Amino acid sequence: MEDTRDTQPLTVETLDPIAADLPCAVCSYNLKGQSPAGTCPECGRPVARTLDEDLRLADPAWLRSQAVTMFWLVALALMNYRPAPAFGPFDAWVTAISSIAIGVAAAYACWRLATPDGYDPPDDTTASLLRGLRFAGVAAGTLHAAQSAWFAYRNLNLDDDIGRVSPGFYWLHLAAIVVANWLTGIVLYRFARRLRPANPTLTLHAKIILWALPLSQVGSLGLPGVVNLVLGPSEAAAGAYTLVTWSMSVVFYGFVLLLGRFVEVLRRTAEQAIDAARPVGSAS
Numbered sequence: 085m086e087d088t089r090d091t092q093p094l095t096v097e098t099l100d101p102i103a104a105d106l107p108c109a110v111c112s113y114n115l116k117g118q119s120p121a122g123t124c125p126e127c128g129r130p131v132a133r134t135l136d137e138d139l140r141l142a143d144p145a146w147l148r149s150q151a152v153t154m155f156w157l158v159a160l161a162l163m164n165y166r167p168a169p170a171f172g173p174f175d176a177w178v179t180a181i182s183s184i185a186i187g188v189a190a191a192y193a194c195w196r197l198a199t200p201d202g203y204d205p206p207d208d209t210t211a212s213l214l215r216g217l218r219f220a221g222v223a224a225g226t227l228h229a230a231q232s233a234w235f236a237y238r239n240l241n242l243d244d245d246i247g248r249v250s251p252g253f254y255w256l257h258l259a260a261i262v263v264a265n266w267l268t269g270i271v272l273y274r275f276a277r278r279l280r281p282a283n284p285t286l287t288l289h290a291k292i293i294l295w296a297l298p299l300s301q302v303g304s305l306g307l308p309g310v311v312n313l314v315l316g317p318s319e320a321a322a323g324a325y326t327l328v329t330w331s332m333s334v335v336f337y338g339f340v341l342l343l344g345r346f347v348e349v350l351r352r353t354a355e356q357a358i359d360a361a362r363p364v365g366s367a368s
Contacts, residue, residue, distance in 0.1 A: 104281035108134055138280040140356040143202035147354035150275075154343040154350070156193035160221075160268060161297065161339050162186045163228050163261050180236030187228035194221020194264055197271055217267040224260035231257055262298045269294030275346065279353070286345055293342050300332040
């Protein structure tokens with residue numbers, strides 16, 4: 085589909101003051117009432133630059149692809165649930181295969197999410213963010229799959245010290261998961277900020293998840309990890325893991341709810357993007 089955005093003539097409506105709440109892309113100043121041809125009163129950035137970030141001006145195929153990506157991103161939160169010792173070869177294999185699949189799916193989800201809009205090449209800052217997301221997602225998925233395979237091997241060999249892994253590997257695994265979730269949260273928050281008209285509840289929801297998801301992963305993996313590494317496999321370590329895992333379920337639910345909202349929003353915006361790319365005066 086030909087991109088006709090730059091060939092569409094300006095209309096009276098496009099020069100009318102902004103009627104809806106619209107946070108500046110740099111300083112978040114509310115641009116409601118400002119002229120699209122003016123500048124932000126707070127930071128001086130041209131209002132047009134914020135309007136250019138409207139998701140309705142993105143590639144419709146990319147928007148639909150990102151809507152599908154939201155389903156894959158559930159795997160990223162599922163990595164909070166690290167493999168636990170299994171009983172018998174069958175349980176060990178089920179745990180290993182499911183955990184490895186989660187790691188692969190999470191890496192694939194981050195890779196998809198980091199795909200730039202097909203219409204406009206990203207600026208340097210955005211390009212660095214997307215590269216970082218891909219690297220962190222692949223690292224987190226690979227390390228998660230490796231740890232899952234390790235636990236399965238120890239279970240199958242009836243090792244008495246199943247729960248222990250190298251401290252360096254453990255904290256590297258945790259760091260990769262936290263960074264992948266944090267970068268994912270930033271991208272989702274940017275999506276919410278680019279919605280026109282603005283959706284304050286979705287933006288707030290995305291901002292909460294941006295911080296809550298990585299922090300919950302620090303708690304669900306970090307706290308039990310400290311107890312486990314200090315005391316070894318014990319009731320205290322198992323209790324810490326169970327307590328934090330259950331408590332972070334609220335964050336997991338909030339993340340899945342956010343992804344579901346984005347599926348609807350991105351699909352609807354894709355239809356609006358088709359209309360925005362259609363030449364003025366053409367038939368619907």
